[in-house]
Amino acid sequence: MVDVVLEHLTKYYGKVRAIEDINLHIKDKEFLVLLGPSGCGKTTTLRCIAGLETPTSGNIYMGGKLVNEIPTKDRNVAMVFQSWALYPHMTVFDNIAFPLKMRKYPRDEIQRKVKEVAELLQISELLDRKPRELSGGQQQRVALGRAIVREPNVFLMDEPLSNLDAKLRVYMRAELKALQRRLGVTTIYVTHDQIEAMTMADRIALLNDGLLQQVGTAEDIYTRPANLFVAGFIGSPPMNFIDGSFVEKYPEKAYIDTGFFMLDISESKDIIKKNATSDELVIGIRPEHITLSRKPAEGAIKTKVYVVEPLGRKVIVNLQVGDTIFKVEEDPKFKLESGEEVWMIFNKDKLYIFDKKTGKTII
């Protein structure tokens, strides 16, 4: 039973804030993904957990025990990094055996464990080869083998798939997840790739600029983003946003005026009035929640096709509304040409409204 608890975890490098006040409970056997853009503090968080960095403040617990003062070698964590640097002069066997040799395991136990791990990772026939005689994916598995051979309490992985080509990455994603399930080892996995995060994670912790933005399942974060940053980061193509101001019309009506169209939000009038800090709002709608019509219709917004991007199973239609481009997911059967006039209809149930000043989600 090993869970990992981060309590007010903060790390400054001089004046540079890497992470601030991170509170997170990673459950036993959980696959937690730390996700966020470059420089947001993912590696720093992982290095603090590993004991490779000393936090400026805050606590780290493993299995209920405070580990702040415990050195890396006694935390029983295994790390896999982006550049998984195998020892080039050693065979695959010796690479995997290395952490056991360092800890002076008896020879026959080393033999047994390396064989076991090699079988698990399906690299048994590669044990006599040198790293340069392996493909990228095979090297990656050797690096994983070296990490798991000690049966650690926690896996810490920092973008371990980012050096692989796209196809192999997709394959290894599923392999790695299956392996984690089989071993049942609590895992903290860092990536900046939202697809990787969504496909692998039990839960995602999304960071931006050193601050934790939201923690939840892929579905939670996709359907109930806590703020503008989360809404814009998760989803491909991303959510469409347009600024507008809240306008109340006596007696029952309310609109968001974008300068290009007025969106009727009368049903949400009270919630907005209660929660918005000012009249400045941002409308958000995902590309799959807009439908298109060739004719004007009630509540439809007139636009012009800017460009159409075919993706095989669907097309992404880029529409111009003033100086904003809306991306809409459509059926390829809906043939549209650049410059054509078309009307957008928002699915009102899937509409988001954000407070522009605080970035918080109102609806």
Ligand SMILES: Nc1ncnc2c1ncn2[C@@H]1O[C@H](COP(=O)(O)OP(=O)(O)OP(=O)(O)O)[C@@H](O)[C@H]1O
């Ligand atoms: N040793 C260091 N000295 C000074 N600043 C550092 C150091 N390590 C990281 N930083 C800064 O701390 C912040 C967080 O860095 P970190 O490496 O944790 O980001 P990251 O999320 O892992 O980014 P990436 O996706 O690019 O790997 C950045 O602003 C970075 O420049």
Ligand SMILES: [Mg+2]
């Ligand atoms: Mg990093």
